Every structure is written in C-alpha cells, then in structure tokens.
Amino acid sequence: MPPVWQYLPLATGRRRVAFYGQVVLALGRVGAGRGSLLGSCFPISSRHLATAMHVVGPSDRNLVALAPMVSGPNDYQDTTQTTSDFFNVKIVAANPLRDVCILEAVGGSAALINYTLTDTDTVSAGSEVQVYGYPHMDFGRRIVTLQNAHIGAKVLIPNNGVKSKHVVINAHMRPGQSGGPVFDVATNSVCAMVTGSYAPDTVGGMTISGVDPTTLHQTSHAISAEYIREMMQ
Structure with missing residues (x-):
C-alpha cells in the first residue's frame, strides 16, 4: 500500500499557508526494466488522482x-536518487475535450488530502496562486517544485466547439508540470490544473532541445478544477 501524504504549514513573510509538495506525484510508464517520466498528478480523493489527458494519452x-x-518545505531532494516508492494506476474517467483525466490507485489508497477542489470562478486577475509540478522532468530530474505566481487573466478556450474555463498564470511552465495542481492561496484549495503553455497554430514550426520556441513566454494555462469535480461526481 502506498504511503499517506498530508500537507504541512509553509511559513511566508506575511502569513502561514500550506505546503503541498509531498502530495504532488510524478507519473511514469515502466517496461523492460526501464521507465519514462510523463508529467505531474495530484490526489483528489483517497483513491483517485487527477492529471492532464495529454500526459498519459489513451492508454x-x-x-x-x-x-x-520531499516530506516538508525544508527538505533537500537528492538529484542522484533514481528509485522511488510507486504504485500502479489505471484510467477510470477521461475528458479529451477538456484535457482532464482521472486515475485510480490499483489495490490501495492514493493519499489523504486536506484540501478541496474549487474552480476558477473563485479567483480573479491578480489573485495569488501556488503551482506544484516537475519542471525538469523531460531531462530526467524528478524534483517537485513550488512556484509562486499570480493570475494574469481568465479566458474561455474552445475545443471542437466546447468552451472551457481557463486561467492564464504569470509564470512559464514546462512539460513536466502538466497535470499539476494550482492552489488558490486565499483558500488553500485547488482552483485549477496546469495544462501547458500557449502555442499559436503555425505551419512549419520547429523545436530546440525538445522545446517549441513559441511557448517561451512568461505565461501558462490552467483549466478550472470544476471539470475535475464534475467527473468525480
């Protein structure tokens, strides 16, 4: 059975807010004695985890x-550590139109959570948020990282005629952070989930070291957690 993670208080200069680094997990795929890292995920019940659909794909x-x-905000994470406790998960619900996927722990519990899922209606431009994820995962570094940021805008993004609520976060996100939670600092609740950086539809694009240069701007998108909550219901 996997271990149980709970939040710990994180001291700031103005107040105490929760530190959730030890509940944000990395997703991977194993096979033939090797594994590959995919992205971030976080618990939404004692058995379930949420991530972005594009992180895991259809399988x-x-x-x-x-x-x-990491077990607390003062811990050093060892960059040379290549082993980890892990547990198998399976897809139990998916919404490709909104890029949301619900996973279930196989044969055990995923976590004990001390936060709720809200939505992007509860935040506004200028709201302070905390984003957790694994920004250097595409280089093999499994270091959960906290970014303090602010909401820059609230937008509706269409996909096949279906509009979804998103927020623009004033921080650059990397591929390994997709599927990570966005916490509203005012309420210590998950208001959104990271889906990635905006990239315009262009013809003949290019990548440099696996990075699309059009995504190198200081903003990222996150979808409202209300769609995760709806899928759980």
Missing part, C-alpha cells in the same frame, strides 16, 4: 504514480 498500460522525494 494506462504500465502506468505508475511515483512518490515525491
């Missing part, structure tokens, strides 16, 4: 969730 074959290497 949960050999899909695992890996425990973070």
